Amino acid sequence: MSSFWSNWIIxxxxxxxxxxxxxxxxxxxxxxxxAETTGHIYDGIEEYDNPLPAWWFWMFVxxxxxxxxxxxxxxxxxxxxxxxxxxxxxEHDQAVAAAELKYQDxxxxxxxxxxxxxxxxxxxxRMGQRLFGNHCAQCHGSDGRGSYGFPDLTDSDWIWxxxxxxxxxxxxxGRQAAMPAxxxxxxxxxxxxxxxYVLSLNKQTQNTPSLISSSEKxxxxxxxxxxxNGAGNQMIGAPNLTDDVWLYGGSKSEVAQTLRYGxxxxxxxxxxxxxxxxxxxxxxxxxxxxIEDKD
Numbered sequence: 001m002s003s004f005w006s007n008w009i010i011x012x013x014x015x016x017x018x019x020x021x022x023x024x025x026x027x028x029x030x031x032x033x034x035a036e037t038t039g040h041i042y043d044g045i046e047e048y049d050n051p052l053p054a055w056w057f058w059m060f061v062x063x064x065x066x067x068x069x070x071x072x073x074x075x076x077x078x079x080x081x082x083x084x085x086x087x088x089x090x091e092h093d094q095a096v097a098a099a100e101l102k103y104q105d106x107x108x109x110x111x112x113x114x115x116x117x118x119x120x121x122x123x124x125x126r127m128g129q130r131l132f133g134n135h136c137a138q139c140h141g142s143d144g145r146g147s148y149g150f151p152d153l154t155d156s157d158w159i160w161x162x163x164x165x166x167x168x169x170x171x172x173x174g175r176q177a178a179m180p181a182x183x184x185x186x187x188x189x190x191x192x193x194x195x196x197y198v199l200s201l202n203k204q205t206q207n208t209p210s211l212i213s214s215s216e217k218x219x220x221x222x223x224x225x226x227x228x229n230g231a232g233n234q235m236i237g238a239p240n241l242t243d244d245v246w247l248y249g250g251s252k253s254e255v256a257q258t259l260r261y262g263x264x265x266x267x268x269x270x271x272x273x274x275x276x277x278x279x280x281x282x283x284x285x286x287x288x289x290x291i292e293d294k295d
Contacts, residue, residue, distance in 0.1 A: 107278060125285060131274070152245075154289045160237050181261045197211050
């Protein structure tokens, strides 16, 4: 908050408190002891100019004193943090730290056990499910089935590998996709021809003589990552182009879009957010999604 707005809030708050106090005190006294009326008549009932009842007056006084005390001890006056230095962020951090301390020993106990074993542990499964919901479900969905641009974690198609070590490496260090744009190299006609060739690998179109010439360009520009037969390479995250699993869609227009402009999907690294024990448990949960699908 800038100093201007901080000072504005302070001045406005003090003015309001002073004005409310003045109004309360000014209306508590009269010039004499006669029960004069205010001159207002409602349905034949005259309004007398009487001060507030004592209990009502002191209730207002207590609220004003309480408000002043609150502003002294807690934030409320611009950038002033209050005598106690309280903030919702510090309270949140303290609650998180207390929870971490409470459950740390439980999580740490799983580190000594292999992922395959704790994947079958109901307690670890519930912890992993909560971790997945907090850190992964936003992209992969609460059930892990993904969406457009975000991989399905329940099938058998893994861009970077579905073994335990691969999953843990992905969670720990993240992944960065690097599908380059080929519009500048291939041109409009070249993109259309390459699209047809890629679809032929996927058996969506027939491999006609006109497509055979595109195979040379595929070997030149795409074979280094996707292999010469289009089966992909998990070591570098190059998808398999011969199956029916498409991260960004497998229609003619969607494949052409990928070829023309490229893709730069990113899986963020979780090692700066989650402890080693949490990563271990989360790995077990993600691998269990894969196992459950195969079952």
